[in-house]
Amino acid sequence: MEVDQVVPLPRLPRVAVCGGTHGNELSGVYLVRELLKLQREVMKKEQEEDLKPASVLLVLSNPRAMQQCRRYVDTDLNQCTATLYFLSPSGPLSDMAPYEIIRSRELNALLGPKGSPAAVDLVCDLHNTTANMGLCFIAYSDCDWICLHIFRHLQCVITLNLNPRSAAMEIGPQPHGVVRSNIYTAMKVGVQHMLDWVRLFNSGNVFEGGFVDVFTMVKHIDYPRDSETRNITAAIHPCLQDRDFCLLHPEDPLFQTFSGETVRYKGTEPLYPFFINECAYYEKGIALSLARKRHIICHCAFKD
Amino acid sequence: MEVDQVVPLPRLPRVAVCGGTHGNELSGVYLVRELLKLQREVMKKEQEEDLKPASVLLVLSNPRAMQQCRRYVDTDLNQCTATLYFLSPSGPLSDMAPYEIIRSRELNALLGPKGSPAAVDLVCDLHNTTANMGLCFIAYSDCDWICLHIFRHLQCVITLNLNPRSAAMEIGPQPHGVVRSNIYTAMKVGVQHMLDWVRLFNSGNVFEGGFVDVFTMVKHIDYPRDSETRNITAAIHPCLQDRDFCLLHPEDPLFQTFSGETVRYKGTEPLYPFFINECAYYEKGIALSLARKRHIICHCAFKD
Incomplete structure (x- = not known):
C-alpha cells in the first residue's frame, strides 16, 4: 500500500x-x-x-x-x-x-x-x-x-x-x-x-x-511482591519514574525495594514503558506496561 | 528570653x-x-x-x-x-x-x-x-x-x-x-x-x-463554587500550583475557572500558601491554606 x-x-x-x-x-x-x-x-x-x-x-x-x-x-x-x-x-x-x-x-x-x-x-x-x-x-x-x-x-x-x-x-x-x-x-x-x-x-x-x-502494547510488568502477603516490596525506581515513552534497555533500573536495592529490567528487547506507576493498576498487578514503537502509514x- | x-x-x-x-x-x-x-x-x-x-x-x-x-x-x-x-x-x-x-x-x-x-x-x-x-x-x-x-x-x-x-x-x-x-x-x-x-x-x-x-496557619481558602450545585468552578491557577511556601501577594493569580478566567487573591497581607490542591481537602472545602512565617527562638x- x-x-x-x-x-x-x-x-x-x-x-x-x-x-x-x-x-x-x-x-x-x-x-x-x-x-x-x-x-x-x-x-x-x-x-x-x-x-x-x-x-x-x-x-x-x-x-x-x-x-x-x-x-x-x-x-x-x-x-x-x-x-x-x-x-x-x-x-x-x-x-x-x-x-x-x-x-x-x-x-x-x-x-x-x-x-x-x-x-x-x-x-x-x-x-x-x-x-x-x-x-x-x-x-x-x-x-x-x-x-x-x-x-x-x-x-x-x-x-x-x-x-x-x-x-x-x-x-x-x-x-x-x-x-x-x-x-x-x-x-x-x-x-x-x-x-x-x-x-x-x-x-x-x-x-x-x-x-x-x-506504540503497540507488548506486556505488563507487576511489582515485586511478598510471596505470602502479596504486598508490594518495591516501588518504581527513581531513574524510571516519570520516564514514560523513554526507551527502557535490558539491565536498566526498574524498581527500588523498600530496603534500598535496585531491581533491573531483565528483558532482552529494548521497549517503551508507559502507564508507569498508575495508581489504579496496583490492584490489577501492573507497575508499568511495555510497548513497541511502530512507524505506520x-x-x-x-x-x- | x-x-x-x-x-x-x-x-x-x-x-x-x-x-x-x-x-x-x-x-x-x-x-x-x-x-x-x-x-x-x-x-x-x-x-x-x-x-x-x-x-x-x-x-x-x-x-x-x-x-x-x-x-x-x-x-x-x-x-x-x-x-x-x-x-x-x-x-x-x-x-x-x-x-x-x-x-x-x-x-x-x-x-x-x-x-x-x-x-x-x-x-x-x-x-x-x-x-x-x-x-x-x-x-x-x-x-x-x-x-x-x-x-x-x-x-x-x-x-x-x-x-x-x-x-x-x-x-x-x-x-x-x-x-x-x-x-x-x-x-x-x-x-x-x-x-x-x-x-x-x-x-x-x-x-x-x-x-x-x-509557618503559623492563618486561614483556609475554598475553591470558587457554583451556588446551586456546590461543584467547584475553578482549579488552582497554574501560576500558583506547586508553589507551596512561596509568598502569595495581593492580586496574585489564585484560581483559573473552567472557562479560563483568572481569579486573584484579594487579601491585603502577603501570606505563605501551603497544602495547595491537596486531594483530601476538596471535601473539606479547602483549596489551600495560608500561613504567616515567624522566626522564633x-x-x-x-x-x-
Missing part, C-alpha cells in the same frame, strides 16, 4: 465525549460539565461558520462514582462496557447486579445500542493517569483511519487492539481526586482539536496521508 | 511512629512495614553502639482503610483522635459506631491512655499530600522544645496550635494510592533523623539553641 492511497470513509454524524467513566479522574468530569454549559454557544458558532454540525453527545458516565470521588462503586466501568460489548447486552439483570453493570446498560442504550443505526459513530472517553504520559490517544486498532487522522493532530498514539471505533484520551500526570489546571486545559484543547477535525471531515475536507508513530482520507 | 537560655526536658523513653492513619497515603504504610521488619536489627545496633535505646512503637493505624486503599472507611481517623482527645475517651460505644471511632479507642489504649504514665512520650504520624510541600513537620504548638529541636534537623515547620506532644510528618507531592520511591526515601531519612535525635537526647546530649522559621535543651 502506498502512502498516497486515498481512503473514502463514512461521515461521523454522531460523536460522544464521555467524562467520569472513572469517578475520581476529574479532568473529564469538569470538562464535560463545562462543555454541557457551552454546548448551545458551540452550536450557534457552527451555524455562523456554515460548518455541518456534528451532533456531540456529552455524557457523565459514572455519576455515583463521581459523587463518591472513587474510580468505581462496585466494579470497573471500563471492563463492564468491554464485557457488554463482547457478551450479550440484553439479558435480564438481577436486583443485586453491581451498579456499573446497570449503568453500562444505560450507556449502551444512550450511545448505541451497539451495531444499531442509531449508535454514535465515534466515542471519546476522557481519562487521567498518575503516570507522566502527557496527552495520549488510546485506540483499539492500528488501521482505524479516522482515529489515526485525529491522532496526527496530537502527541502520541497507543494501540491496544481491543474493539472498534472508540478511543480514550488519557492525560497525566495528575493524582486521582485532584484537578490540575494545566492538565484540564490540555485535555480541553485536545477535545477541541478532535471535534474540529470531525467537523472539517463532515464538511468534506480531504486529509493528506503520512506516517504516524504508534496513515492514508489520505475524505468523507465518502 | 535569651537565645542561650537552657531548658531541661524530660526524657522520651517511648516513641511511636504511625503509618496508614489515612489508608491511601502509602509512604507511611510501606515505611512502617519496613521498619517492623528492621526493628530487631535496629535494636541490636543500638546495643552495639551503647546508645540508650528508645522504645519505638510502630503502628499501622487504620488497617481496614489501608486494605481498601482509601483515606478512611467511615470517618477521618485524624479527626477521631483529636475528638477523643478533647472529649471522653471511655464512654460506651454503640454497635453501629463508625470503624474509625472503634479504631481510635484501640489506638488510645495502645499509645496511651492519654495522660497515663504508660502513654508514649512522642507520636510521629506519617502522612502524604498531593501538594508540593516537600518534607514538613506539623506540630501543634510553637513552644514544644522537643519538636522544635527535631524540626531544626528538617526542612520546614508548620504550627497549628491544636494539641500537645505529637507531630505529623507530611510529605509530597505524591498522589494518594501511589508510592514514589523518592518520596518514600525522603520520609525514611526524616524518620531516621527524628529517631537519631531522640536516641542522642535520651543519651544525655545537649542541643544548642538557635532560631527556627515556622529555640532554646538550648538537654535531658533533665
Whole structure:
C-alpha cells in the first residue's frame, strides 16, 4: 500500500465525549460539565461558520462514582462496557447486579445500542493517569483511519487492539481526586482539536496521508511482591519514574525495594514503558506496561 | 528570653511512629512495614553502639482503610483522635459506631491512655499530600522544645496550635494510592533523623539553641463554587500550583475557572500558601491554606 492511497470513509454524524467513566479522574468530569454549559454557544458558532454540525453527545458516565470521588462503586466501568460489548447486552439483570453493570446498560442504550443505526459513530472517553504520559490517544486498532487522522493532530498514539471505533484520551500526570489546571486545559484543547477535525471531515475536507508513530502494547510488568502477603516490596525506581515513552534497555533500573536495592529490567528487547506507576493498576498487578514503537502509514482520507 | 537560655526536658523513653492513619497515603504504610521488619536489627545496633535505646512503637493505624486503599472507611481517623482527645475517651460505644471511632479507642489504649504514665512520650504520624510541600513537620504548638529541636534537623515547620506532644510528618507531592520511591526515601531519612535525635537526647546530649522559621496557619481558602450545585468552578491557577511556601501577594493569580478566567487573591497581607490542591481537602472545602512565617527562638535543651 502506498502512502498516497486515498481512503473514502463514512461521515461521523454522531460523536460522544464521555467524562467520569472513572469517578475520581476529574479532568473529564469538569470538562464535560463545562462543555454541557457551552454546548448551545458551540452550536450557534457552527451555524455562523456554515460548518455541518456534528451532533456531540456529552455524557457523565459514572455519576455515583463521581459523587463518591472513587474510580468505581462496585466494579470497573471500563471492563463492564468491554464485557457488554463482547457478551450479550440484553439479558435480564438481577436486583443485586453491581451498579456499573446497570449503568453500562444505560450507556449502551444512550450511545448505541451497539451495531444499531442509531449508535454514535465515534466515542471519546476522557481519562487521567498518575503516570507522566502527557496527552495520549488510546485506540483499539492500528488501521482505524479516522482515529489515526485525529491522532496526527496530537502527541502520541497507543494501540491496544481491543474493539472498534472508540478511543480514550488519557492525560497525566495528575493524582486521582485532584484537578490540575494545566492538565484540564490540555485535555480541553485536545477535545477541541478532535471535534474540529470531525467537523472539517463532515464538511468534506480531504486529509493528506503520512506516517504516524504508534506504540503497540507488548506486556505488563507487576511489582515485586511478598510471596505470602502479596504486598508490594518495591516501588518504581527513581531513574524510571516519570520516564514514560523513554526507551527502557535490558539491565536498566526498574524498581527500588523498600530496603534500598535496585531491581533491573531483565528483558532482552529494548521497549517503551508507559502507564508507569498508575495508581489504579496496583490492584490489577501492573507497575508499568511495555510497548513497541511502530512507524505506520496513515492514508489520505475524505468523507465518502 | 535569651537565645542561650537552657531548658531541661524530660526524657522520651517511648516513641511511636504511625503509618496508614489515612489508608491511601502509602509512604507511611510501606515505611512502617519496613521498619517492623528492621526493628530487631535496629535494636541490636543500638546495643552495639551503647546508645540508650528508645522504645519505638510502630503502628499501622487504620488497617481496614489501608486494605481498601482509601483515606478512611467511615470517618477521618485524624479527626477521631483529636475528638477523643478533647472529649471522653471511655464512654460506651454503640454497635453501629463508625470503624474509625472503634479504631481510635484501640489506638488510645495502645499509645496511651492519654495522660497515663504508660502513654508514649512522642507520636510521629506519617502522612502524604498531593501538594508540593516537600518534607514538613506539623506540630501543634510553637513552644514544644522537643519538636522544635527535631524540626531544626528538617526542612520546614508548620504550627497549628491544636494539641500537645505529637507531630505529623507530611510529605509530597505524591498522589494518594501511589508510592514514589523518592518520596518514600525522603520520609525514611526524616524518620531516621527524628529517631537519631531522640536516641542522642535520651543519651544525655545537649542541643544548642538557635532560631527556627515556622509557618503559623492563618486561614483556609475554598475553591470558587457554583451556588446551586456546590461543584467547584475553578482549579488552582497554574501560576500558583506547586508553589507551596512561596509568598502569595495581593492580586496574585489564585484560581483559573473552567472557562479560563483568572481569579486573584484579594487579601491585603502577603501570606505563605501551603497544602495547595491537596486531594483530601476538596471535601473539606479547602483549596489551600495560608500561613504567616515567624522566626522564633529555640532554646538550648538537654535531658533533665
